[in-house]
Amino acid sequence: MKLDLNIKKPTTRNAKNTFAEIERGAIKLFYERGYHNTTVANITAEAGVAAGTFYLYFPSKIVLYQHILGVFSYNIRKYIAERVSEKNTRYEKEREGIRSFFEYMIENPEMYNIIWEALYIDYNLFRQYYQTFADRYVVGLEEAKKNDEIRDLDSEVIAYILMGITNFVGLKILFDLGNNNIDIEKIIDVIMEFLEKGLFKENAH
Amino acid sequence: MKLDLNIKKPTTRNAKNTFAEIERGAIKLFYERGYHNTTVANITAEAGVAAGTFYLYFPSKIVLYQHILGVFSYNIRKYIAERVSEKNTRYEKEREGIRSFFEYMIENPEMYNIIWEALYIDYNLFRQYYQTFADRYVVGLEEAKKNDEIRDLDSEVIAYILMGITNFVGLKILFDLGNNNIDIEKIIDVIMEFLEKGLFKENAH
DNA sequence: TCAATAAATGAACAATCATTCATCTTATGA
DNA sequence: TCATAAGATGAATGATTGTTCATTTATTGA
Structure with missing residues (x-):
């Protein structure tokens, strides 16, 4: 491949x-x-x-870009996988996955722009990047389902939901990186509470 | 402005x-x-x-791009707002917001690429687009909080979470648009169940 | 009808930029 | 030590493209 x-x-x-x-x-x-x-x-x-x-x-210039995208793609996956594998429950794995994504992103803010730009430089590479990321996610989610840790929802949709959450909250963090009063742990707390109980209260409908 | x-x-x-x-x-x-x-x-x-x-x-060419971005930005907000305002509960509003976002996206697949490309053409416009979208979202979420419909979580983080979900699941839908067996309603059902109860089961940690 | 204004044309211009190549320099290993 | 290969140079090339402008055509309102 x-x-x-x-x-x-x-x-x-x-x-x-x-x-x-x-x-x-x-x-x-x-x-x-x-x-x-x-x-x-x-x-x-x-x-x-x-x-x-x-x-x-x-x-050529385009090959250099493809090379750099490959390096980032490999590095972030490795960075996250190493940290997630240390945790045991899906809950802890999820929390660590989100935290290490933010960490890597803050240390390497270039990654974000360079990966997203693939959409306008090499569409297949862009699509492949996210689909590969999602496929890996699905494996972990299916396992967690077997262990009765998470609800029985379509794993691929959930994978995109979780990638969307980390990517967009990550975007917000990058927007605010100039301000020195962002508390990453607090943001992760909000996300985890959201993942635990959902958005709506019981009487919501 | x-x-x-x-x-x-x-x-x-x-x-x-x-x-x-x-x-x-x-x-x-x-x-x-x-x-x-x-x-x-x-x-x-x-x-x-x-x-x-x-x-x-x-x-200039760049001004044409900025003009088109402005038109899309206005149109999608209007499209969603009109449909959401017909609904009464936050749950129904949220479901309708997601549905109409997907609808608009499928009818206007150009929008996606053109808005995201702002990141590489006019960063301030890009940032402004998402921050404005988030600000509107926050107003609705704060109201729902007052009505005790949703949990007491940081509204701005929740806004980015919800935008992330719709944007990334939307991306997945665009990836698969060639296949004729995508069932949008089913995907929305998954998202709504996720929003209702969260990802984890009670005994998850 | 007929000036005045608006719209449209397309060749020409000037600047940019990815890529090439003939030449020179440095490193290697036998 | 010295032949060979690898690394490095930077001016030159050729193609592309955003923008201009002198000129022509269409529309309007009095």
């Missing part, structure tokens, strides 16, 4: 550094200005190398 | 048609190819007018 992007890996130590600098510069600029407002010349200038150097490693 | 985009409104009937054709062509192409892969020449060709005609009405 891992598609070959035709990227040339550097061998010498200096070259590895050059490659990493191009990655770093691209992530910074794609985040700050978006893919289309970032030129290859911008990236190489940020990386401190000549324009032509870019094409030693990447056959 | 309504910002002046410096758009020239047409006066004669023919000119009104030209203006509408440019709007229509732009929406079609922004949806199909994205903003950056759509040229002004593409838009005028789609509209069946000469390239220069574009600048009779819009001072």
Whole structure:
């Protein structure tokens, strides 16, 4: 499934550094200005190398983007999975999943913009990213159902519901990141109470 | 608050048609190819007018985008508000809000891409769009709290939770729109049961 | 009917930018 | 040490595209 992007890996130590600098510069600029407002010349200038150097490693600008998306996609899944696997109940796993998503997002605010931008750069990659994320989620939810931990609701719909909650509350957190008075734990508390008891009171209808 | 985009409104009937054709062509192409892969020449060709005609009405390509975003933003809010106001309980309002969001989205799949793309074209407009949407939501939620219909949770967080749910489940629906066996009512049932009782069973932790 | 105004045209312009390539520099390993 | 390969350079290229403008056509109101 891992598609070959035709990227040339550097061998010498200096070259590895050059490659990493191009990655770093691209992530910074794609985040700050978006893919289309970032030129290859911008990236190489940020990386401190000549324009032509870019094409030693990447056959095109779009391939660099696809590569970076792949790296982020892998890293966030790994980050979350490692922390969730430490917990035992679905409730604790869910809480930890949400917390680690927010953590990763705050440490790597570039990820957000870069992943969403796939919708306008490579639609299939965008769709695949979320569908893969959802598929993994479904596995955990089905297991929790077997253990009688969660209600018997369509797991795929629930997966998208939970991704929607974390992504949009995450968006709000990014909006407010300038303000120093955001309390992430308090926000997670609200989400968890919502997941526990729902929105409506018993007499609501 | 309504910002002046410096758009020239047409006066004669023919000119009104030209203006509408440019709007229509732009929406079609922004949806199909994205903003950056759509040229002004593409838009005028789609509209069946000469390239220069574009600048009779819009001072630049970006202003046309901002104009279209404003139209969608207004239309979807109006569409939902009209239907929600017919309902009495918060439960019924919520269900109708979700349903009408999906309805509008399926009828106007362009809206989704065009609004999200704001993140890469005009960040402030993007942020303003969601914050305005959330602010409206908060008003309704606060009222429902007073009526003891919903739990006492932070209304702004809940607003982003609910927007996240509708947007991401909506995304899933758009992914699957090719398949003819999607049952929207069933998906809404899942969301509503989730909102009623939460995700976890009583004995979950 | 006929000036005055509005609408429309499309070739030309100027700027941008992804990519190439001939040349030079550095590293490697036998 | 030295031949070979890998890494790096940056000016040049060619294609694209947002915008302008001199000119032509259509509409309007008196």
